[in-house]
Each structure stands twice: as structure tokens, then as C-alpha cells.
Amino acid sequence: MEKGIEVQSILKSLEPEEAASDARPDDSIFTQLLERLVQGYSLRIESGEDEADSLEILLDGVSDSVLIVSPSGAILNANPSFYRTFGYDREELLDSEIYALLPPSHRDVFRQKFAAFGLREGERHSASSDDIMAFRGLRRDGVTLTLDCLLSSVQCGGQPAVLMLIRDLSFDHALFEQLKETKDHYVALSETITEAIFRLDENFSIIFANSGVKNTFGFEREDVVGKPFRVLFPPEVFAQHEKEFNKYFFVDDADRLAQGMKRTLEILGATKNRGVAPMEMSFGNSKDYKGRSLTCVIRDITQRKTLERRLRHLAYHDKLTGLGNRDLFNEDMKSVLDRVRDDPEWKGAVLFLDLDGFKRVNDTLGHAAGDELLIETGRRLRVCLRDRDSAYRFGGDEFVAVLGGIKETGDAAIVAERILATVGNPYILRTKGKNAGGKVNVGVSIGIAVIPEYGATLEEATRNADIAMYCSKEAGKNRYTLYDPVITAKATEHWKMEQELAAAMTSGGLSLAYQPIVGPDGRVRGMEALLRWRRPDGRMVPPSEFIPLAEANGTVMALGEWALRKACYDARRLHARGHTDVFVSVNLSGRHFDQPNLVPTLAAIVRQSGLPPGNLCIEVTETAIMKNTQDAIERIKEAKRLLPGIRFMIDDFGTGYSSLAYLSRLPVDALKIDISFVTQLAEPQNQKIVNAILNLARNLQLDTIAEGIETREEWQYFARRKCGAMQGYYILRPSNLGKVAALIERQAREARPTVSAETAAKTVSDSD
Ligand code: C2E
Ligand code: MG
Ligand code: MG
Numbered sequence: 001m002e003k004g005i006e007v008q009s010i011l012k013s014l015e016p017e018e019a020a021s022d023a024r025p026d027d028s029i030f031t032q033l034l035e036r037l038v039q040g041y042s043l044r045i046e047s048g049e050d051e052a053d054s055l056e057i058l059l060d061g062v063s064d065s066v067l068i069v070s071p072s073g074a075i076l077n078a079n080p081s082f083y084r085t086f087g088y089d090r091e092e093l094l095d096s097e098i099y100a101l102l103p104p105s106h107r108d109v110f111r112q113k114f115a116a117f118g119l120r121e122g123e124r125h126s127a128s129s130d131d132i133m134a135f136r137g138l139r140r141d142g143v144t145l146t147l148d149c150l151l152s153s154v155q156c157g158g159q160p161a162v163l164m165l166i167r168d169l170s171f172d173h174a175l176f177e178q179l180k181e182t183k184d185h186y187v188a189l190s191e192t193i194t195e196a197i198f199r200l201d202e203n204f205s206i207i208f209a210n211s212g213v214k215n216t217f218g219f220e221r222e223d224v225v226g227k228p229f230r231v232l233f234p235p236e237v238f239a240q241h242e243k244e245f246n247k248y249f250f251v252d253d254a255d256r257l258a259q260g261m262k263r264t265l266e267i268l269g270a271t272k273n274r275g276v277a278p279m280e281m282s283f284g285n286s287k288d289y290k291g292r293s294l295t296c297v298i299r300d301i302t303q304r305k306t307l308e309r310r311l312r313h314l315a316y317h318d319k320l321t322g323l324g325n326r327d328l329f330n331e332d333m334k335s336v337l338d339r340v341r342d343d344p345e346w347k348g349a350v351l352f353l354d355l356d357g358f359k360r361v362n363d364t365l366g367h368a369a370g371d372e373l374l375i376e377t378g379r380r381l382r383v384c385l386r387d388r389d390s391a392y393r394f395g396g397d398e399f400v401a402v403l404g405g406i407k408e409t410g411d412a413a414i415v416a417e418r419i420l421a422t423v424g425n426p427y428i429l430r431t432k433g434k435n436a437g438g439k440v441n442v443g444v445s446i447g448i449a450v451i452p453e454y455g456a457t458l459e460e461a462t463r464n465a466d467i468a469m470y471c472s473k474e475a476g477k478n479r480y481t482l483y484d485p486v487i488t489a490k491a492t493e494h495w496k497m498e499q500e501l502a503a504a505m506t507s508g509g510l511s512l513a514y515q516p517i518v519g520p521d522g523r524v525r526g527m528e529a530l531l532r533w534r535r536p537d538g539r540m541v542p543p544s545e546f547i548p549l550a551e552a553n554g555t556v557m558a559l560g561e562w563a564l565r566k567a568c569y570d571a572r573r574l575h576a577r578g579h580t581d582v583f584v585s586v587n588l589s590g591r592h593f594d595q596p597n598l599v600p601t602l603a604a605i606v607r608q609s610g611l612p613p614g615n616l617c618i619e620v621t622e623t624a625i626m627k628n629t630q631d632a633i634e635r636i637k638e639a640k641r642l643l644p645g646i647r648f649m650i651d652d653f654g655t656g657y658s659s660l661a662y663l664s665r666l667p668v669d670a671l672k673i674d675i676s677f678v679t680q681l682a683e684p685q686n687q688k689i690v691n692a693i694l695n696l697a698r699n700l701q702l703d704t705i706a707e708g709i710e711t712r713e714e715w716q717y718f719a720r721r722k723c724g725a726m727q728g729y730y731i732l733r734p735s736n737l738g739k740v741a742a743l744i745e746r747q748a749r750e751a752r753p754t755v756s757a758e759t760a761a762k763t764v765s766d767s768d
Contacts, residue, residue: 027129030064034127034150034165037066041154041163065166068156071118073097073111076156085168087140103144106135117153117162127152137166146173195299202292204229204245216279216300218272232298234276237268248283249294269298278305320371321378324392329400332390333458336402340452348404348451349412352465353381353419355397356443356477365440368431373440376427384418400465409450409482416446416480424478443478445469454483467495494549500535501546502555505562509534512566513734516743517585517705517727520719524744526583526617528707528727529567530734531559551591560592561605568609568616570737575615579744585617587651590624599635603642614645619672622656629662636667649705654693664700670724671697675708678728681717694721 065085067078075093083090086101099107127150137145146169154163190197196216199208205228209221217224217232224231229245230238244265251259269279277300284295316328324332333350340346355377362370374397381391381399392400401419406412426439447469455461468483471491475481481488504510511534514527533541550556564586571584592598606613618639625632636648647669650658654674673693677686690706697704706718709728718726732743 027132030132030148030165030167031127031129031150033062033064034152034163037062037165038152038154038163065164065168067098067164067166068154068161069098069114069164070156070159070161071114073099073114076161082166085139085145085166086137101137103136103138110135113151114162117151118160134169143170146170193297195297198224198229198296198298200229200249200294200296202249204249204294207293216271216298217269218274229296232269234268234270237270241265241267245294249285249292251285253284266301269300271300277302318378318393318395321375321393323378323382323399324390326392326394329390329392329394329402330458332402333461336404336451337456337458339404340456347406347408348402349406349409349415350449350451350455350461350465351401351403351412351416351419351480352447352462352469353399353401353423354445354469354473355399355423356445356473358397358442361440361442365429366431369429369440372429372431373427373442377423377442377444380422380425381419384415384422389415409453412448412450413480413482416448419446420444420478420480445472445477446480447472447483448480449483454485467492470495470498497535497541497546498549498553498555501533501550502558504533504535505558507536509536510559510562512563512570512737514570514584514737514740515727515734516732516740517725518731519725520723523747524582524740525725526585527740528585528619528734529563529570529587531563531587532734547589551589554591556589556591557595560588561601563587564602565605565609568606568611571611571615572609573737574741574744575611577741577745579741580615582744583615583617583647584611585619585649587619588624590621590627593620593624593632593635594628599638599642602639606643606646612645613643616643616645617647617649617670619649619651621651622653622658625650625666625668626656626658626662629659629666633662633666640667649703654689660696663696668702670703670705672705672707673723678706678708678714678718679710681714691721694723697724698722 062079063081065079065082067082068076070076074095075098076095078090078093080090083093086093099110102110131150132148133150134146134148137147139145147166148169149164149166152163152165154161190210190212193210193212194215196212197208197210198206198213201207205226206224207226209224211221213219213221213224233241247259247261248256251261256263263282265281267279267281268276271277279298280301281296281298283297286293286295316324316331318325336348340348355373358370358373361373374393377397377399378391378393381401385391385401385403388404390402390404392402394400401415403412403415420443423442423444426441428439447465447467449455449461449464449468451461454464464483467488468481468491471481471488472479474491474494481491485492500509511532512529513532514529516524517526517528519525531543531547533543533546535541547556547559550559567584567586571582574582588598595601602618606616620632639646639648648667649670649672650666650668651672652674653671654677671693673690677690677693680686681690694704696702703724705725705727706714706723707727709715709718709726709730711730714728715726715730732739
């Protein structure tokens with residue numbers, strides 16, 4: 001006997017299940033399954049099979065949950081899927097009531113249902129999707145399941161029972177929720193973003209646009225959806241990029257890099273109200289059952305472009321004059337040299353300019369006046385050039401001009417003459433100060449390298465223009481020189497020497513030789529540090545040659561600091577060997593002595609070395625001190641305050657024109673008698689001077705040193721006159737530190753040090 005199936009659709013309204021309230025495409029399959037189950041079950045019972053067996057065989061293969069409950073709700077039998085779904089073992093649930101698996105709110109409804117089905121006598125009723133009941137189940141771990149079920153009345157053990165077919169919708173439901181959430185995210189994202197997002201179909205028609213279109217292009221999205229993509233660009237721009245867009249349409253993201261396609265495109269877009277604007281586009285394409293589509297994200301990059309331009313300008317231009325800087329020059333020269341390569345007839349020129357007398361303006365009138373002068377020079381230089389020429393400032397008072405496309409070398413000379421004349425006009429400076437409104441005159445030294453003859457590469461052009469400028473300076477300034485290997489040969493040699501000297505400090509070409517300074521008893525009291533330079537070709541250059549060169553170009557600052565540092569460290573090495581009473585004497589150039597930061601630099605170097613200042617003596621020539629005596633006095637006082645114990649000595653004393661009044665006020669400690677008086681001691685005139693110096697020093701309580709002692713007679717002459725100390729080949733030639741240390745150690749072993757021709761003979765050898 002079959003019982004009819006009736007499920008009140010009113011039950012559905014109990015459940016606020018949006019997802020379950022609509023019939024889904026496979027609902028009919030669900031109802032058919034129930035039909036078949038009930039039929040199969042009934043048939044087997046009718047044919048006398050064991051109920052339990054037939055149920056098991058029937059239900060095992062069903063993926064949905066199937067169970068048979070008594071009209072009171074006891075679970076009589078169920079398939080494995082049911083136990084799996086609810087998370088229980090068969091033994092745990094069999095014979096217990098199904099209500100434990102339902103939320104309390106559902107229990108009464110099911111109780112009534114089961115009771116009604118149990119009473120029902122079988123008018124036949126086919127299950128339909130309307131009978132599907134949505135409800136919730138409680139899994140063992142507390143998770144709520146979203147379920148659908150169909151009920152049917154069956155016989156079990158001769159008793160009425162209810163067959164339940166249950167489908168778990170939790171997965172579908174979760175998927176639905178996920179989709180909904182993804183859609184929400186997508187909408188939120190595409191509507192928040194200020195960039196325009198478009199989707200295009202294969203005809204490049206816009207099928208979707210977000211609200212960012214308004215922000216980027218000024219159009220409402222309704223204005224553009226359905227329109228061709230081309231409306232967003234100036235026609236010629238679109239035509240130019242159409243092929244490329246097509247490529248983005250068909251080539252997938254992953255393959256783009258391999259095909260040399262960029263991640264983004266920069267392109268001009270056409271806006272509604274602002275005309276043409278630079279835009280950046282990125283693409284993503286997708287393929288679904290409806291076909292291919294291309295997603296473009298377009299952002300307006302006007303601001304970024306402006307910023308880039310400004311940054312580029314900053315990076316490539318001199319702030320003060322607005323002219324290009326060295327980096328821009330290097331860039332521009334690349335194109336100039338490319339031009340030469342393409343067109344052998346083409347000629348150009350590089351002009352290096354250095355102002356003559358700028359330092360004087362800066363030092364006397366101040367930096368503001370100096371800046372004004374530089375700005376005006378930049379302006380004047382520009383005026384002398386044609387549009388196709390360029391002007392640069394490399395820093396300081398160095399300017400450069402690049403002439404493009406000249407007919408012959410003479411053209412560069414004409415421009416140089418024009419620059420000389422223009423810069424030669426007096427400058428009237430407005431900057432407030434001592435000289436406000438006053439006239440200032442400066443000159444300019446110009447060096448020209450014609451391209452490509454003397455400048456086939458960037459290095460060659462800059463080197464030759466620099467040499468030619470050097471030549472102008474050496475020849476008396478305020479003139480131009482055209483680079484020519486013959487004419488500029490001497491200057492080239494000097495120029496090369498300058499470059500090499502600057503490099504020598506780091507490449508190991510420099511060293512210090514030491515010459516002992518001994519007391520009248522012959523004992524070593526100190527040593528003078530003397531610079532030595534070995535050029536890359538191995539030649540030794542005497543300081544008398546390279547110090548003036550270094551003074552002329554300013555390298556002497558770095559040289560002096562290098563020598564001071566090295567001398568202090570070497571003296572420390574002597575101390576480490578126990579000779580703590582030996583001082584080191586270091587020469588400082590007059591240029592160095594002029595530097596406002598001399599004292600702090602000196603103090604820093606000495607402190608870093610760890611040499612007690614009492615073991616350091618600084619030699620400054622008489623001429624350097626006399627140039628600006630008041631300054632010198634202050635410098636020395638300041639140094640003595642920062643480095644207590646440090647001594648100062650006037651080198652080459654007797655050759656300058658020391659004012660005796662100043663000498664008495666100078667806080668110096670010693671006088672070094674100039675070598676010329678010593679070597680020509682035979683002349684009575686010189687002996688008088690030497691005696692006068694010794695007397696003067698004694699009266700001023702200054703120590704004295706005689707340098708250039710080569711003979712026993714000279715030694716005796718000074719020793720007899722109680723000269724404080726002596727230095728010369730007779731004692732030891734300038735040598736390496738090891739030799740000086742050896743002399744000191746030999747003396748320490750001897751009870752009475754001997755200074756004699758034999759000692760000298762033994763030790764005569766320069767350090768290198
Ligand atoms: P100076 O400071 O008057 O150094 C003494 C010079 O006399 C040294 O020449 C030394 O080698 C030389 N001399 C020493 N004993 C004798 C001798 O018995 N007979 C003769 N004929 N000469 C002797 P050097 O080393 O060639 O230095 C020349 C000058 O170069 C130095 O004169 C000094 O003014 C300058 N100089 C050397 N090293 C430095 C340095 O580190 N910085 C600076 N600014 N100038 C330096
Ligand atoms: Mg000296
Ligand atoms: Mg000297």
C-alpha cells in the first residue's frame with residue numbers, strides 16, 4: 001500500500017530562506033528521486049524482501065541523505081550520507097529522535113508533519129517541487145546546515161513510517177553568499193576608485209563603465225556605455241594606437257611580457273571639458289562563455305607628468321642660473337656626438353668658461369653679490385648664443401657652452417669673442433651691501449674644443465676644452481684658446497699633472513719623507529715631514545714643482561690635509577716605539593692658512609690621530625703670514641686654544657719682509673732660518689743676517705732652527721752660536737720613517753751622540 005505524499009507548501013513560509021524559496025533547475029530531479037526511492041522501497045517490501053536489507057541496498061548509493069522515521073520522530077533507518085551530513089555514527093542516532101538534529105523552532109512543525117504522514121492512508125500523490133521544504137539542521141559540531149527535504153509515507157515493519165529525502169544546500173548557500181560578497185566588493189571598488197574602468201567587447205564598444213569615468217574624462221557613464229572606445233581619444237591618437245589595443249585584447253596578461261608588451265601605456269586622452277590630457281592605461285582581458293572582453297583602467301596623469309617635468313628640470317638644471325647642469329651637458333653631448341656620427345660634415349664646439357676675478361667679488365662683496373654676478377653671467381652667456389646652442393653651469397664660476405652646427409672653427413672663435421666682450425662689460429650689482437649699485441669688473445678665460453676634430457668623445461671634448469681654458473688662464477686670463485695639440489702642449493702637460501696630482505692622494509702616488517731636526521747636542525728632537533710625489537710614469541716630482549701647481553688650482557688644501565693626517569699617524573708610530581718626546585713638523589701652504597675653516601679642520605685631524613698637540617709643530621712661510629698678519633695672529637691663537645701645546649714656526653725666515661712690530665705680537669714659537677743664508681754662509685753679509693736673526697729670536701724668546709746644514713763647518717757655526725736646532729743633509733737627508741727611527745735608536749744606544757761627516761755619509765740617501 002502506498003501512502004500519498006502531501007507537503008504543505010505553507011511550511012516554506014516558516015523559513016526566511018531566500019535561496020530556497022525559488023525553485024532551482026534540479027528541483028524536479030530531487031522530486032523524481034524521491035518518487036523512485038519510494039517506489040523501489042515499496043516494490044521490494046511487496047516482493048517479500050527484508051525491510052532493513054532492501055532499505056540499505058536502496059539507499060547506499062544515494063548521495064543525498066535518506067532516512068525513515070517513525071510517526072513519533074524516532075530514526076528507524078538512514079543511509080550513510082545522513083550520518084555524514086550530521087556528523088554522527090549510525091549507532092549514536094539509531095532509535096533516537098530526529099528532533100535533536102533540528103533547531104527548537106522547527107521541531108513542532110516536523111512533529112505535526114510526521115504525525116500527519118503516519119495517519120495518512122495512501123491516496124497517491126506525486127512529489128512536486130512545490131512540496132520541497134526548506135529547513136535548518138544542527139550538525140554535531142554546532143554548525144547550522146541549510147537543507148531542503150521531501151517527505152513521503154511508507155510502511156516499515158508493517159507500521160506506517162515517513163521517508164525523508166534531505167539535500168544539503170550549505171555548500172550552494174555558501175557559494176551564493178560568496179558570490180554576493182564578491183559582487184559587493186567589486187561594486188564598492190569600481191565605484192570608489194577615481195580611475196576610469198571600462199570593459200570593451202570585441203568591437204571595442206564600451207559595455208561597462210564605472211563612475212570614475214566622470215572624474216577622469218568628465219563624461220557620465222551613460223554617455224559612454226554603448227559608444228565606441230575611440231570617443232575617449234583624439235582621432236589621430238586612437239588611430240596610432242589601435243593596433244596596440246588589439247594586441248592587448250588578444251594577448252593574455254601572462255604572455256604580454258614575453259611579447260615585449262608594456263604593463264601600462266601612456267597616451268593622450270580626450271576629455272569632455274579639459275581638452276587633451278595625458279593618461280596611463282593598464283589592461284586585463286578575460287574570456288567567458290559570452291566571449292572575450294578587455295578591461296581597461298585609465299588614470300589621468302597630468303599631475304604626475306607636471307611633477308616629473310619639474311623634477312627633471314631640478315635634476316638637470318642649475319638652481320641659481322637656470323642653465324643646464326653637468327648631467328644635462330652629458331646627456332646633450334650624447335645627441336651632439338650621435339649627430340656627428342650620422343653626418344660627417346657636421347661641426348660643433350664645446351666652450352669651457354671660467355670667470356677671472358670671481359673669487360675676489362665673492363670674498364670682498366659677499367655671496368649674495370657673487371650669486372647676482374653669476375646669474376647675470378648666465379644671462380649674458382645665453383644672449384651670446386643662438387637658439388640651437390646650449391649653455392650650462394657646472395658649479396662655482398664654471399660655465400660651458402655647446403655650439404651646434406658651426407660652419408668652421410672660426411665661428412667658435414667669433415662666439416668666444418662675443419662672450420669676452422659681453423662678460424667684459426661692467427656688472428652693476430643691486431645686491432644690498434658695501435657695493436650696492438657699484439660697478440664690478442670680471443673677465444673670462446675660455447677654452448674651445450672643436451667637434452669632432454678635438455672632441456670625438458665626451459671625454460675628449462671636455463678634456464680638450466678644459467686644457468684650452470687652462471691655457472687661457474696661464475697665458476694671462478680674459479682670452480680664449482682654441483685647443484690644438486701643438487699650441488697647447490705645455491698647458492696639456494700642466495693640466496695632466498694637475499689631474500694626476502689630484503688622483504695621487506687616493507692612488508698611493510704620494511708619500512712623506514722625514515728629515516730629523518736635531519739639537520746642538522746632536523740628539524733628534526723632531527722631524528720635518530716633506531711631501532714626495534711619484535707620477536704614474538715613475539718620475540719623482542720635487543715639491544718645488546708641484547706645490548705651486550697645487551696652490552694655483554686649490555688641490556693644495558687636500559694635499560695639506562693628507563700630509564698632516566699622515567704625519568700625525570706616523571709620529572704616533574714613533575711614539576709607539578717609545579720615542580714620545582719627538583715632534584713632527586708639518587708644512588702648511590699660505591693658501592691653506594687663508595682658509596676660514598683651517599683651525600677646526602686642523603683640530604679634527606690632530607684629535608683623530610691621537611697625537612698629543614705638544615708633539616706637533618706647524619711650519620708656515622714668512623710670506624704667508626705677512627700677507628694678512630692680523631688674521632694669522634687670530635688663527636694661531638685659536639689653534640693654540642683648541643690644541644694646547646701645538647707650536648707654530650715661521651719657515652724660510654729672513655726672505656720676507658717681516659715687520660718687527662708684528663713679529664713681536666705673533667704667537668709663534670720658532671723661526672726657521674731660510675736655507676739660502678745657510679748655503680751661502682761664506683758671504684759676510686749672510687753671516688750678519690744669521691747673527692741678527694739669532695739675536696732677535698733670543699730677545700723675543702723664540703726657538704731657532706737652521707736648515708740646509710750640509711757641512712761640519714756649518715754645523716759648528718750654528719752650534720757655537722747656540723742655535724736651538726739644526727736640520728740638513730749633514731745630519732740626514734729626508735728619509736723614510738724607518739731610517740729616522742733607526743737614527744733615534746742608535747743615538748739612544750750611544751752615550752754621546754755624534755753628528756759628523758761619517759754619520760752623514762752613512763745615512764745619506766733620500767727616502768725613495
Ligand atoms: P721647506 O719647508 O723649507 O723644506 C726644506 C727643504 O730643504 C726640503 O726640500 C728639503 O729636502 C731641503 N733640504 C733639507 N736639507 C737640505 C740640505 O742640507 N741641503 C739642501 N740643499 N736642501 C736641503 P723639499 O723637500 O724639496 O721641499 C721643498 C719645499 O716644498 C719645502 O720647503 C716646503 O716649502 C714645500 N713642501 C714640502 N712638503 C710640503 C707639504 O707637505 N706642504 C706644503 N705646503 N709644502 C711642502
Ligand atoms: Mg718647511
Ligand atoms: Mg724652509
